[in-house]
Amino acid sequence: MFNFENENVRKHLLDGEFGIEKEALRIIKDGTFAKTIHPFPDDKNIVRDFCENQLEINTGVSSSAKDAIDELESIEKRVRDTIKENGEYLWNYSNPPYIRNEDDIPVAQFKGVLSDKTVYRNYLSKMYGKYKMTFSGIHVNYSFAESLLLEDFKLSGEDDFREYKDKIYLNLASNYVNNGWLITALLASSPLLDSSFLTKGVLDGTDFIGMASVRCSELGYWNHFVPVFDYDSIKGYSDSIRGFIKEGLISSQTEVYYPVRLKPRGENNLENLDRMGVNHIELRNIDVNPFAFAGVDLRDLEFIKLLLVYDACVKSEGMTKDRQIKACINFKNAAHYDPDVTKIMISDGYVVSLRTAVLRVLDEMDDFFKDLGFEVYDIIKYQVDKFANDDSRYAVRVKKEYGDGFVRNGLLKTLS
Numbered sequence: 569m570f571n572f573e574n575e576n577v578r579k580h581l582l583d584g585e586f587g588i589e590k591e592a593l594r595i596i597k598d599g600t601f602a603k604t605i606h607p608f609p610d611d612k613n614i615v616r617d618f619c620e621n622q623l624e625i626n627t628g629v630s631s632s633a634k635d636a637i638d639e640l641e642s643i644e645k646r647v648r649d650t651i652k653e654n655g656e657y658l659w660n661y662s663n664p665p666y667i668r669n670e671d672d673i674p675v676a677q678f679k680g681v682l683s684d685k686t687v688y689r690n691y692l693s694k695m696y697g698k699y700k701m702t703f704s705g706i707h708v709n710y711s712f713a714e715s716l717l718l719e720d721f722k723l724s725g726e727d728d729f730r731e732y733k734d735k736i737y738l739n740l741a742s743n744y745v746n747n748g749w750l751i752t753a754l755l756a757s758s759p760l761l762d763s764s765f766l767t768k769g770v771l772d773g774t775d776f777i778g779m780a781s782v783r784c785s786e787l788g789y790w791n792h793f794v795p796v797f798d799y800d801s802i803k804g805y806s807d808s809i810r811g812f813i814k815e816g817l818i819s820s821q822t823e824v825y826y827p828v829r830l831k832p833r834g835e836n837n838l839e840n841l842d843r844m845g846v847n848h849i850e851l852r853n854i855d856v857n858p859f860a861f862a863g864v865d866l867r868d869l870e871f872i873k874l875l876l877v878y879d880a881c882v883k884s885e886g887m888t889k890d891r892q893i894k895a896c897i898n899f900k901n902a903a904h905y906d907p908d909v910t911k912i913m914i915s916d917g918y919v920v921s922l923r924t925a926v927l928r929v930l931d932e933m934d935d936f937f938k939d940l941g942f943e944v945y946d947i948i949k950y951q952v953d954k955f956a957n958d959d960s961r962y963a964v965r966v967k968k969e970y971g972d973g974f975v976r977n978g979l980l981k982t983l984s
Contacts, residue, residue, distance in 0.1 A: 569739055570716075571723045572881045578940060581877055583713035586636035587848070590625045590644070590856065590863050591617050591704035593659040594651055597983055599975045600665065601672045602656045613643050616676040618689055618701040623647065623658070625862075629711075633869040637862065644862040657982050660863055662758035662783045662855045664702035665975045666771045673698040691819060695792075699765060703758075703783040704856055706864055709831070710876055711848035712736070730845045734802045736880060737830055737846040742799040742887045743879035744828045745895045748853060749902035749912060750875065752827070753926055754951050755868055756780035757855035757962040759905055760974040774974040778905050780963035784853050785903035789825045793817050794896050796889045802845055805830060806838040827853035827899055849876065853899065857962055858981070867950045874944055878933050905963060907955060926955045 571577050594602040602621045608614040617624040625643050630636035648658055659665055667673070675693060678685040692701060717733055726732035758781045763773030779785045795812060798804030812818045821838055832840040833847035851872065856863035887895070894913050904910040907923035914925050930952050937944045954960045959968075970977040 569883045570720050570736070570877075570881045572940065574719070574723055576719045577716065577723070580713055580716035580719055581881075581940070582873065582942065583631075583716050584873060584876075585629045585631055585711045585713065585848075586627075586633055586869065586873075587629050587709035588625075588627045588636050588640050588864060588869075589707040589709070590640060591706075592623050592625070592644075592647075592856070592863070593664060593702065593704060594621045594623060594656050595659045595665055595982070596656055597979070598666075599979050600668065602651075602654075603674075604654060604656070606676070607651060607654070608647070614647060616678075617704075618676060618692065619698075620674045620676045622676075622702070622704065631713075633866055633873060637864055637866050637869060640864065641862045659704075659978070659982060660856060660858050661978055662704050662781070663761050663974075664699075664704075664765065665978065666762055667699060667702065667764045668771070669769065670698045673702060688820070688822075692823070700787075700789070703788060705783055705789075705852065706854040706856060708851045708854060708869065708872055709848050710851070710873065712880070734845045737849060738799045738802065738805065739884045740849060740876060740880045741805075741828050741830050742884040743882055744849070744851070744876070745797075745799075745887055745892060746884075747875075747879070747929060748827050748851070749895075749898040750926060750929055751851065751872065752781060752784045752853045752899055752902040753907070753922060754871070754954055755854050755857065755962065756784065756903060757857050757859075757966060758783050759963045759967045760970055762975045772973070772975065774971060776905075776967065776971070779903055780905045780961070781855050781903040783855060783903075784827075784899070786900045788903070789852075790896075790900075791818060791823070791825050794893050795824060795826055796892045797887070799884070799887055802830070803842060806841050809838060825852075827851065855962070858966065858978070859962060867947060870947045871951055874933060874937065874947060878936055881936070905967075907958075923955050927952065930955075 572581060596602055606616045606620055613626050615624050627636055627639040675689045721729055721732050724732050759776060759779055761775045761782060763770045763775055766775055782788060797808040809821050829850040830846045831848055831850050832844045834840055857865055898912050901910050908921050910922040911919045912922050912925035913919050930948055934948045958964050
């Protein structure tokens with residue numbers, strides 16, 4: 569944990585770098601998937617995700633939340649302008665539009681030395697089903713500024729900077745596992761499904777199944793087992809994943825469907841993680857926000873930074889197997905729609921409503937930053953308002969504005 573009471577550490581505490589990944593489906597004006605091949609074959613910022621008609625937009629690294637969103641919006645505008653020439657549009661929602669059948673979801677086709685990527689996607693389609701792979705989300709990557717890490721390293725008593733840095737991120741990841749359900753609850757934006765997702769071939773009905781985020785719920789991106797990680801060391805963390813592979817639970821590290829990942833610089837593989845240590849943390853439990861141009865609101869991204877800083881300043885209590893299993897339940901419960909019925913376990917054996925849990929953590933965060941002299945009231949208040957007034961929650965707004973026809977209403981906004 570950071571020595572945040574030290575003035576030299578504190579002045580760099582909010583310094584860090586962002587990178588954003590956004591998934592989005594290409595569609596045509598009738599609300600079905602585009603059938604053309606990926607239109608940006610040589611653009612490193614716009615790549616294919618699971619299926620040929622699903623894009624992933626990747627920003628570079630930015631030193632502020634605003635710069636990261638500005639870059640994302642710039643790339644997205646370029647994408648929209650380019651595909652519109654072919655009568656195509658980007659679907660700015662986490663849940664897919666009309667799905668007529670599996671043929672609408674062609675696995676991304678990679679050739680030559682990259683052909684293993686297509687083999688892997690074919691495996692995923694058999695393991696989890698093609699329909700689930702059409703969910704789209706936002707991944708936020710964050711790293712603490714080197715200036716912050718170096719100042720804190722001087723006070724840490726550690727001899728090796730690499731080992732010190734790994735411990736900071738392991739503590740952060742452990743704490744995010746414990747309370748990252750908060751992000752699921754605050755940013756949930758996918759309560760509605762087209763009927764074709766649940767009943768094959770039945771289009772243009774709108775289903776609400778009691779979720780604020782279907783994508784982050786038990787119906788969304790989760791493995792068929794509860795992964796339990798070793799957060800004591802990077803070697804232990806990566807060996808946890810190797811153990812899942814060895815047991816046949818997953819085929820590779822990229823199949824770990826979990827709200828948070830620790831990642832190295834450069835190519836994301838376990839060997840690099842062991843060799844170079846942690847470079848940044850990746851958060852994966854964020855819905856596409858249909859009320860923001862490129863799916864991310866600046867105020868939410870600023871809040872994510874505050875939560876990560878807060879988590880890095882609190883010593884982890886240690887994520888035992890039992891606590892990690894309960895944490896997974898919290899993540900899934902936080903995706904439910906009714907915050908007064910839904911329960912969150914905030915400590916061993918102590919359960920409260922989702923609304924109570926959200927407001928309690930936000931109040932603790934407000935006190936923490938206020939005590940340190942940071943002016944972040946407006947950022948936290950924006951989140952408080954979502955659970956003090958349900959009409960401010962994205963999921964509630966989506967349900968009210970799109971509830972009489974999710975895809976039809978989504979198309980009106982998409983085509984305008």
